[in-house]
Amino acid sequence: MTTKVAIFGVGLIGGSLALCLKGKPGITVIGHSPRPGSLSRMIERGVVDAATLSMEEAALDADFIFLCVPVGNLEEYLEELYAMPLKPGCIITDVGSTKASVAARARSFSLPGVHFIGGHPMAGSERSGVDAASTLLFENAYYVLTPSPDVPEDAYSRLEKLLAYTRAQIVRIDPVMHDQIVGAISHLPHIIAVALVNQVCDYNDNNELYRTLAAGGFRDITRIASSDPLIWRDILLSNREVLLSLLRDWNAEIGNFIGLLEGQDGEGIKQAFEKANLFRGELPERRKGAITSLFDLYIDVPDTPGIIGQIATELGVRHINLSNMQIIESREDVPGVLRLSFRQETDMERAKEHLHSLGYSVYV
Numbered sequence: 514m515t516t517k518v519a520i521f522g523v524g525l526i527g528g529s530l531a532l533c534l535k536g537k538p539g540i541t542v543i544g545h546s547p548r549p550g551s552l553s554r555m556i557e558r559g560v561v562d563a564a565t566l567s568m569e570e571a572a573l574d575a576d577f578i579f580l581c582v583p584v585g586n587l588e589e590y591l592e593e594l595y596a597m598p599l600k601p602g603c604i605i606t607d608v609g610s611t612k613a614s615v616a617a618r619a620r621s622f623s624l625p626g627v628h629f630i631g632g633h634p635m636a637g638s639e640r641s642g643v644d645a646a647s648t649l650l651f652e653n654a655y656y657v658l659t660p661s662p663d664v665p666e667d668a669y670s671r672l673e674k675l676l677a678y679t680r681a682q683i684v685r686i687d688p689v690m691h692d693q694i695v696g697a698i699s700h701l702p703h704i705i706a707v708a709l710v711n712q713v714c715d716y717n718d719n720n721e722l723y724r725t726l727a728a729g730g731f732r733d734i735t736r737i738a739s740s741d742p743l744i745w746r747d748i749l750l751s752n753r754e755v756l757l758s759l760l761r762d763w764n765a766e767i768g769n770f771i772g773l774l775e776g777q778d779g780e781g782i783k784q785a786f787e788k789a790n791l792f793r794g795e796l797p798e799r800r801k802g803a804i805t806s807l808f809d810l811y812i813d814v815p816d817t818p819g820i821i822g823q824i825a826t827e828l829g830v831r832h833i834n835l836s837n838m839q840i841i842e843s844r845e846d847v848p849g850v851l852r853l854s855f856r857q858e859t860d861m862e863r864a865k866e867h868l869h870s871l872g873y874s875v876y877v
């Protein structure tokens with residue numbers, strides 16, 4: 514028996530889900546977009562088994578429908594879907610970054626045997642579109658599901674079982690609580706990143722050295738400022754009340770720093786960094802596969818030609834499995850830092866020992 518999975522909006526998230534599900538036993542993935550250009554792109558990238566401009570064709574007989582469109586379009590899709598003769602047992606889910614509004618809207622519809630279960634993979638990127646999709650995007654990430662109390666357990670379990678192909682860890686959370694928490698750890702950081710970049714952009718209008726000197730710290734904290742403006746417009750407006758309250762708390766937090774500086778309170782500044790260091794150091798190490806792996810090593814390396822190849826070869830001949838390497842802020846005249854990432858702690862330990870024995874400065 515075939516399981517038909519329809520994906521509406523095959524961009525970064527929809528395309529990554531499609532890649533996780535396509536080719537799995539008994540699963541057929543159908544992509545839907547109202548735009549011919551998006552349709553040909555998803556076919557060219559090979560993320561779906563078939564694609565259609567027709568919403569009805571995609572939804573017909575579907576066992577699962579994933580809404581992977583911008584948050585501002587979710588409710589109109591729900592409305593249209595619930596007006597169609599969907600297959601009894603069909604599960605509609607979404608991947609939107611806010612959950613309360615879509616959950617409330619879904620409660621106003623009903624179709625026999627059809628259930629809505631809100632979802633939100635806590636993984637993503639500042640990139641968008643199907644070209645940025647990856648099978649590894651959700652690996653090791655948390656994937657939030659927000660079923661309303663009337664969703665039968667067997668429907669929830671069927672979705673959970675399908676999502677096992679993403680290799681994400683499923684967590685069940687109330688939609689209102691989700692928006693409160695994700696507002697603080699995802700939406701507020703995006704606002705802060707954009708505000709900071711725009712502040713520096715204005716200074717840079719009078720002195721281009723701002724852009725020239727922007728280095729690791731600025732880049733680390735502002736990567737997400739490059740996120741898609743329309744996707745984020747919708748997210749922020751959908752979580753408006755929560756964000757207004759968080760921004761007031763943020764003002765107080767910044768006001769605290771103003772007070773510390775005005776009072777030349779060195780002890781207070783030190784304590785603020787210590788508190789942040791402690792909390793950040795305790796963040797779970799479970800991170801997404803596409804971008805980082807679980808165990809990282811840092812090595813000081815002279816920036817000479819061939820050095821990276823030499824290190825990779827040293828590890829390769831010893832069958833030490835490396836999953837990623839990256840040079841951090843390397844320039845011609847200074848030593849660079851090379852980050853080596855491993856999936857297994859034992860590989861990291863063996864690499865540390867071996868590179869140390871070769872005379873490299875290695876640290877975890």
Ligand SMILES: NC(=O)c1ccc[n+]([C@@H]2O[C@H](COP(=O)([O-])OP(=O)(O)OC[C@H]3O[C@@H](n4cnc5c(N)ncnc54)[C@H](O)[C@@H]3O)[C@@H](O)[C@H]2O)c1
Pocket residue numbers: 521522523524525526527546547548551581582583584586608609610611633634635636637638639640641642643741744748
């Ligand atoms: N980007 C992230 O990091 C991230 C992470 C988790 C969840 N999300 C959520 O996933 C959803 C999709 O975001 P994305 O990052 O994949 O964006 P994306 O731009 O990569 O993909 C969006 C897709 O929806 C299509 N689309 C846009 N407007 C449409 C419309 N009016 N009707 C039909 N299709 C339309 C686009 O063609 C595209 O295929 C959003 O709801 C977002 O909140 C994003």
Ligand SMILES: O=C(O)C(=O)C[C@]1(C(=O)O)C=C[C@@H](O)C=C1
Pocket residue numbers: 609610634635636637638639640698699700737
């Ligand atoms: O890693 C990123 O670039 C992201 O912005 C991913 C991120 C996040 O803020 O963590 C962004 C939006 C999502 O809804 C979930 C995850």
